[in-house]
Amino acid sequence: MKDLLSRLGAGDVLVGDGAWGTLLLARGVRPGEAPESLNLMRPGVIEDIASLYLEAGADLITTNTFGGSPARLRQFGLDGETEAVNRAAVEAVRRCAGGRAYVSASVGPSGHLLKPYGDAEPADIGAGYERQIRALAEAGADLVCIETMTDLAEAVLAVRAARTVAPDLPVMATMTFESTRRGFFTVMGVSVAHAIKGLSEAGADILGSNCGNGSVEMVAIAREFRALTGRPIAIQPNAGLPEPRDGSLVYPETPEFMAEQARRLLAAGVAIVGGCCGTTPAHVRALREIVG
């Protein structure tokens, strides 16, 4: 497959995949279980989901490793399995999509607040990310996808970990912003400008935002990124914010609605457009049609 960064550099627009959690739950993960345990126990399920997104037209397929850092796996007593869990996730996606889509190795927040705001030692969290990313890279991931970050210090630890243990892999780093009266900030107080500066200096190749917002707000976030950085931008919105309907919760944005907003994302200069919570293979198919 052609090198990801040179394709983006040439102006290609790529389509990411959609949500994994809901599809995993529909296939038997119970709330309170580590979704990542499926990588070892039922890798066929991972291949199924990867196939759905591949068939929908995704250029990047995410690995089921969002909670694959040892700090996060420890909550389930699985930190001893960090290498195996991460390796199995990459291998499952490669079996299904290798050579046809980029294997995008998901790295999420540790779930702990760093000192001085919480109890986590930054050095421990950084070492944990190195451990996770080394396993992802050795198993053959095509890029590292650091996502849903709200603390810039933690995001930087993850980017640096990737640069250290997988210097040849492109690094995408996206943060989750809220709309405030003074503009977009993460809950930890990181502005788009600060995110760009911190993530760029740490060595991220692709910057952007995922989760926390529907596609309308993401257009505004994308424009803010475009105004402040020349690096490729990745945007992965939720399908809106969940609304209660008939005793369950529904993400309101239809594939058609999101595709309309995707046109505006492309006009804003976004290089990778995909989906986060509440998006489905149908959303990805709609994005694929817009991107062409």
Place this chain on the structure above:
Amino acid sequence: MSVVSEIAVSLQRGEDDQVALLVQRALDDGQDAAAILQDGLVAGMGVVGEQFREREIFLPDVLLAARAMYAGLALLKPLLAKEGVPTSGTVVIGSVQGDLHDIGKNLVGIMLAGAGFDVIDLGSDVAPERFVDAACQHGASVIGLSALLTTTMPMMKNVVELVRGRGLQDRIKVIVGGAPVSDAWARQIGADAYGYDAASAVERVRALARKPA
């Protein structure tokens, strides 16, 4: 500025050592522990909560202020207990079964403690029975439920139903919150209130706790 006002200001800056020092000074001056709590710590946290709600400040500022608040509270708690000063009430909080997210729930706990409530924090992944048992054991009048996942939110309904099943609905009120939770959801599952954010959760809990048991 009075020492008590200084406490409120110092708390907002997250100066934990200074808050402890000022609380001790106020006590040494013979000031009433209940007044130091209300006009110093609670007043200071009220400002912090309001500023966070408007996102004039962010989570790190709140966490530092909370640390300062607890530093002061640690000095006041034994005195308040000894003097038999009634607290604002007792609230049991936790993230529902299957949900391991706790930052939002912790924030609500901070704000409730900062509003003078006794907070029993059961942590995350808490079974419905534990919520109700703890509320009975501690004499809590409110249970606060947090969920960050659409997949764990239905568990809130189990807690509401358990409270009713045990005939406790007049004594124990249930408030729900969390990123995907809404007022409509709270009504749909029969919860007594919905907290949009930590500050509004405190307002609602105050209203619920005030209702005669």
